[in-house]
Amino acid sequence: xxxxxxxxxxxxxxxxxxxxxxxxxxxxxxxxxxxxxxxxxxxxxxxxxxxxxxxxxxxxxxxxxxxxxxxxxxxxxxxxxxxxxxxxxxxxxxxxxxxxxxxxxxxxxxxxxxxxxxxxxxxxxxxxxxxxxxxxxxxxxxxxxxxxxxxxxxxxxxxxxxxxxxxxxxxxxxxxxxxxxxxxxxxxxxxxxxxxxxxxxxxxxxxxxxxxxxxxxxxxxxxxxxxxxxxxxxxxxxxxxxxxxxxxxxxxxxxxxxxxxxxxxxxxxxxxxxxxxxxxxxxxxxxxxxxxxxxxxxxxxxx
Amino acid sequence: xxxxxxxxxxxxxxxxxxxxxxxxxxxxxxxxxxxxxxxxxxxxxxxxxxxxxxxxxxxxxxxxxxxxxxxxxxxxxxxxxxxxxxxxxxxxxxxxxxxxxxxxxxxxxxxxxxxxxxxxxxxxxxxxxxxxxxxxxxxxxxxxxxxxxxxxxxxxxxxxxxxxxxxxxxxxxxxxxxxxxxxxxxxxxxxxxxxxxxxxxxxxxxxxxxxxxxxxxxxxxxxxxxxxxxxxxxxxxxxxxxxxxxxxxxxxxxxxxxxxxxxxxxxxxxxxxxxxxxxxxxxxxxxxxxxxxxxxxxxxxxxxxxxxxxxxxxxxxxxxxxxxxxxxxxxxxxxxxxxxxxxxxxxxxxxxxxxxxxxxxxxxxxxxxxxxxxxxxxxxxxxxxxxx
Amino acid sequence: xxxxxxxxxxxxxxxxxxxxxxxxxxxxxxxxxxxxxxxxxxxxxxxxxxxxxxxxxxxxxxxxxxxxxxxxxxxxxxxxxxxxxxxxxxxxxxxxxxxxxxxxxxxxxxxxxxxxxxxxxxxxxxxxxxxxxxxxxxxxxxxxxxxxxxxxxxxxxxxxxxxxxxxxxxxxxxxxxxxxxxxxxxxxxxxxxxxxxxxxxxxxxxxxxxxxxxxxxxxxxxxxxxxxxxxxxxxxxxxxxxxxxxxxxxxxxxxxxxxxxxxxxxxxxxxxxxxxxxxx
Numbered sequence: 018x019x020x021x022x023x024x025x026x027x028x029x030x031x032x033x034x035x036x037x038x039x040x041x042x043x044x045x046x047x048x049x050x051x052x053x054x055x056x057x058x059x060x061x062x063x064x065x066x067x068x069x070x071x072x073x074x075x076x077x078x079x080x081x082x083x084x085x086x087x088x089x090x091x092x093x094x095x096x097x098x099x100x101x102x103x104x105x106x107x108x109x110x111x112x113x114x115x116x117x118x119x120x121x122x123x124x125x126x127x128x129x130x131x132x133x134x135x136x137x138x139x140x141x142x143x144x145x146x147x148x149x150x151x152x153x154x155x156x157x158x159x160x161x162x163x164x165x166x167x168x169x170x171x172x173x174x175x176x177x178x179x180x181x182x183x184x185x186x187x188x189x190x191x192x193x194x195x196x197x198x199x200x201x202x203x204x205x206x207x208x209x210x211x212x213x214x215x216x217x218x219x220x221x222x223x224x225x226x227x228x229x230x231x232x233x234x235x236x237x238x239x240x241x242x243x244x245x246x247x248x249x250x251x252x253x254x255x256x257x258x259x260x261x262x263x264x265x266x267x268x269x270x271x272x273x274x275x276x277x278x279x280x281x282x283x284x285x286x287x288x289x290x291x292x293x294x295x296x297x298x299x300x301x302x303x304x305x306x307x308x309x310x311x312x313x314x315x316x317x318x319x320x
Numbered sequence: 321x322x323x324x325x326x327x328x329x330x331x332x333x334x335x336x337x338x339x340x341x342x343x344x345x346x347x348x349x350x351x352x353x354x355x356x357x358x359x360x361x362x363x364x365x366x367x368x369x370x371x372x373x374x375x376x377x378x379x380x381x382x383x384x385x386x387x388x389x390x391x392x393x394x395x396x397x398x399x400x401x402x403x404x405x406x407x408x409x410x411x412x413x414x415x416x417x418x419x420x421x422x423x424x425x426x427x428x429x430x431x432x433x434x435x436x437x438x439x440x441x442x443x444x445x446x447x448x449x450x451x452x453x454x455x456x457x458x459x460x461x462x463x464x465x466x467x468x469x470x471x472x473x474x475x476x477x478x479x480x481x482x483x484x485x486x487x488x489x490x491x492x493x494x495x496x497x498x499x500x501x502x503x504x505x506x507x508x509x510x511x512x513x514x515x516x517x518x519x520x521x522x523x524x525x526x527x528x529x530x531x532x533x534x535x536x537x538x539x540x541x542x543x544x545x546x547x548x549x550x551x552x553x554x555x556x557x558x559x560x561x562x563x564x565x566x567x568x569x570x571x572x573x574x575x576x577x578x579x580x581x582x583x584x585x586x587x588x589x590x591x592x593x594x595x596x597x598x599x600x601x602x603x604x605x606x607x608x609x610x611x612x613x614x615x616x617x618x619x620x621x622x623x624x625x626x627x628x629x630x631x632x633x634x635x636x637x638x639x640x641x642x643x644x645x646x647x648x649x650x651x652x653x654x655x656x657x658x659x660x661x662x663x664x665x666x667x668x669x670x671x672x673x674x675x676x677x678x679x680x681x682x683x684x685x686x687x688x689x690x691x692x693x694x695x696x697x698x699x700x701x702x703x704x705x706x707x708x
Numbered sequence: 709x710x711x712x713x714x715x716x717x718x719x720x721x722x723x724x725x726x727x728x729x730x731x732x733x734x735x736x737x738x739x740x741x742x743x744x745x746x747x748x749x750x751x752x753x754x755x756x757x758x759x760x761x762x763x764x765x766x767x768x769x770x771x772x773x774x775x776x777x778x779x780x781x782x783x784x785x786x787x788x789x790x791x792x793x794x795x796x797x798x799x800x801x802x803x804x805x806x807x808x809x810x811x812x813x814x815x816x817x818x819x820x821x822x823x824x825x826x827x828x829x830x831x832x833x834x835x836x837x838x839x840x841x842x843x844x845x846x847x848x849x850x851x852x853x854x855x856x857x858x859x860x861x862x863x864x865x866x867x868x869x870x871x872x873x874x875x876x877x878x879x880x881x882x883x884x885x886x887x888x889x890x891x892x893x894x895x896x897x898x899x900x901x902x903x904x905x906x907x908x909x910x911x912x913x914x915x916x917x918x919x920x921x922x923x924x925x926x927x928x929x930x931x932x933x934x935x936x937x938x939x940x941x942x943x944x945x946x947x948x949x950x951x952x953x954x955x956x957x958x959x960x961x962x963x964x965x966x967x968x969x970x971x972x973x974x975x976x977x978x979x980x981x982x983x984x985x986x987x988x
Contacts, residue, residue: 034820036814036818037814037815037817037818037820037823038814038820040810040811040813040814040817041810041811041814041815041826043807043810044807044808044810044811044870044874045811045826045829047807047866047867047870048829048830048833048867048870048871049829051845051863051864051866051867052829052832052833052841052844052867053829054848055841055844055845055847055848056836056840056844058844058847058848058851059840059843059844059847059848061851062847062851069692070692070695070696071419071442071446071692072423073416073419073420073423073850074423074851075851090704112738112741112742112745113742115735115736115738115739115742116738116739116742116743118735118739119735119736119739120739123736129977129978130974130978133973133974133977133978134743134746134747134974135746136970136974137746137747137750137967137970137971137974138746138747138749138750139924139928139970140924140966140967140969140970140971141750141753141963141964141966141967142928142943142944142947142963142966143928143930143944144930144944144947144948144951145753145947145959145960145963146749146750146753147749148767148947148951148955149748149749149750149752149753149756150749151574151767152574152752152756152767152768153748153749153752155574155575155576155767155768156514156575156576157575157576180513180558181512181513181558183513183576185576186513186561186562186576197745197746197749200742200745200746201746204742229727229728229731230731250835251834254834254835254836254837255837255838257837258837258838258839258840258931259837259839259931260839260931261930261931265951268513268558268561268562269555269560269561269562269563269706270555270556270558272707275837275839276707277707278839278843279839279934280703280706280707281707282416282843282846282935283413283416283417283934283935284410284412284413284416284703285412285416285699285703286412286415286416286419288847288850291843292843292844292847295839295840295843295844296840298837298839298840299836299837299840302835302836302837303835306835380939382953383949383950383952383953383954384764384953384954405785405941406785406949406953406954407939407941407949409949409952409953417938417939418939420849420850420853420855420856421855421856421938424853424855426853426855427855428939429939430939565952566952566953567951567952567953569764569765569952569953570765570767570951570952570955573763573764573765573767573768574765574767574768575768589763589764590763590764593762593763593764594762594763
């Protein structure tokens with residue numbers, strides 16, 4: 018590969034035109050073979066039907082009813098998943114922004130340590146962390162005993178955070194888990210965006226507005242926006258398709274779409290409907306991303 | 321050394337040839353390796369023949385289903401390496417996992433799989449099981465008489481039961497605040513959000529049929545819908561916290577769940593650790609299932625599988641397994657060995673949950689066989705309830 | 709009149725100061741809360757590695773013990789799964805880093821028609837939920853009769869790591885001074901020599917970061933792996949299985965060990981960073 022770069026350099030213009038493709042081709046080919054082709058295969062599967070329940074082969078029959086059936090049966094699951102993912106994104110922003118802000122502007126020499134701390138959860142297993150939440154939130158666990166001890170059960174119950182005296186097996190636990198698991202993905206891009214802001218700009222803003230809130234709104238927010246955008250995508254997309262938090266922390270009445278896809282695919286051998294559901298999920302996410310980009314006015318997705 | 325390895329090579333070739341003969345359609349393909357096996361054990365030695373020695377036996381089975389201390393004993397005795405993998409968590413899931421491979425005659429890297437009886441019957445009808453080399457499993461004579469030539473394997477050539485499992489109720493006396501007696505007790509509003517049911521259709525539907533006074537052995541589709549309605553309502557009311565596989569154990573032992581549909585041995589084991597946990601045989605009855613060992617058609621080590629089966633059909637070893645797992649053993653004469661073990665194990669010999677008399681065993685209901693269409697209909701309704 | 713305005717503005721100024729200080733406290737407090745939130749479950753994992761569970765599930769605190777740490781590899785199946793995950797993660801990270809770096813080099817070094825499409829191709833896997841990635845690959849493998857196992861896990865991991873690598877290295881390469889390469893070649897260095905001696909050292913930190921990122925993503929991947937693992941059991945799959953029937957404390961011990969490796973990286977990195985900062 019390297020040699021090709023050099024050859025291109027030395028030889029003709031045609032060679033120079035081939036050089037980037039020579040560098041690209043192995044990686045691009047991998048992505049085409051194992052991302053694009055599978056998605057195409059999924060599309061085909063979503064329009065196929067199976068002859069027998071126990072047969073895994075599906076034949077392509079333009080089975081559009083897979084989509085209408087899937088939407089009819091699981092439309093509510095899509096709404097719920099996007100609501101959960103949206104809430105988790107908002108909470109992650111609320112929790113993550115101050116931390117990113119403090120690291121970027123007040124981190125000083127501790128900056129790299131603090132950043133490392135944010136990344137540290139990735140060194141423990143995703144599943145294990147989610148299970149740990151189960152321990153923390155257990156019906157008779159530390160956290161709930163404390164909450165009940167100080168008499169917070171009533172108020173928390175009233176605002177719907179607790180149900181029947183518990184948090185586990187409720188939307189609270191699932192949204193909390195989703196927020197938690199994707200929080201670092203929110204913090205990192207915001208930090209990167211904030212880091213680029215010139216400190217003198219802050220000082221000038223403070224002089225001009227003599228008020229941190231105004232300075233924040235006029236200066237920091239606009240500059241942090243690309244980070245917020247990237248962080249929101251990195252939180253929302255995986256959260257909307259997740260099934261681990263749902264399965265460990267959720268209840269029987271409020272399943273997320275990820276759980277349905279996984280069950281259809283891994284247990285029920287219903288590949289066509291799993292494929293149709295996956296496709297709808299992918300499409301809805303793409304639409305959501307485009308709308309969000311329009312609202313935030315961010316044109317450049319790739320950065 | 322050279323002789324031994326040459327012989328091992330030849331046997332390996334032999335069993336390979338045996339598998340090659342197993343076309344997807346030839347139901348009797350197993351007999352080739354079968355004859356081969358029996359010729360090597362012409363002396364009728366209790367230990368399996370050379371074919372198994374030095375080989376690796378890969379077993380896919382349910383978690384916490386054996387006395388692990390026995391595994392090295394088996395390895396030493398049979399001279400083989402055991403790959404004991406507890407990755408069988410759910411019948412449908414496992415089926416979905418191996419189906420593409422087995423349909424394409426690709427190896428699934430397993431020599432023994434332990435499906436539940438109804439799933440085993442599907443494996444057999446799809447031609448996915450080898451006939452067992454019975455000549456290499458002399459201990460199979462200890463098979464309990466009522467399990468000889470069972471409904472799922474009418475000729476008795478493909479499977480050997482690993483254990484009977486009772487689908488019963490487990491509860492935490494402290495969390496329930498008293499004792500339960502019936503399946504319907506789980507629907508008491510005071511247990512709202514603190515009970516779980518199972519994702520296996522036959523377990524949950526079976527128990528709920530019993531709860532409605534219907535018979536799982538003879539029910540009609542209308543009967544099933546009555547029971548489904550009860551389940552669906554309980555779920556919508558928030559009575560049922562979750563539908564679970566084996567994972568109900570996690571919530572029961574962590575104290576999140578007060579009562580649940582459960583497998584007898586699991587609760588037996590948990591009760592040993594936590595005195596508040598109670599195993600209940602509900603007054604409406606309970607479901608009896610059988611998990612069976614079979615050799616997938618792609619296995620090239622049926623002899624090794626036979627050595628494994630033979631070992632656990634030795635009543636002494638069966639007694640040890642029973643003492644650890646608390647499941648009902650398919651091995652006759654196991655109870656005497658339990659008594660010989662003394663102590664807690666001896667008490668188990670008189671426990672109806674672990675060593676039921678034929679009369680006690682008859683109190684369990686068995687779920688009737690389903691046609692493919694029936695299964696599709698029931699599964700469709702059930703997975704809709706579970707998956708929402 | 710004059711004095712009174714003065715005093716009001718002074719009061720306003722003091723009030724603003726108080727508000728600013730309170731605001732500062734609030735923001736700092738929120739940041740501390742975020743850190744506590746991030747670390748609460750991790751603390752549970754570490755603490756429970758010292759627990760002696762009453763039964764099969766290490767989920768309820770019982771007694772302190774060092775026994776788990778004395779026998780961290782007591783569970784053969786856990787250790788085997790960890791070894792498989794390590795093998796896959798190293799291989800996936802190596803392949804993805806190599807391929808991804810080349811893509812990044814092509815995209816930053818050259819202007820060419822089609823680069824926008826390649827950029828899009830890189831971003832798409834990241835904006836696709838993992839469950840779709842997993843299901844689509846599995847559906848391809850199933851339809852083509854490809855046996856799922858080690859190779860298919862590796863293929864999947866390389867696929868999603870590749871995008872991360874390419875984008876990370878690309879970000880690093882932005883602003884890279886390519887005239888250095890030209891200068892080296894003008895001085896008579898061959899293309900390979902130029903790349904190895906000039907380009908590689910300059911982009912090495914970015915490549916290393918991408919490698920570590922790939923490794924971390926691969927070793928902890930659950931969803932895509934679940935669909936494409938066949939009969940192989942990686943560490944996350946093992947934990948998933950274990951969580952259903954038996955969760956021995958060794959799970960927490962191995963988890964804590966990996967965490968310690970992370971801490972070592974972190975402390976090392978921070979020390980280097982601080983030294984550099986003080987030298988400046």
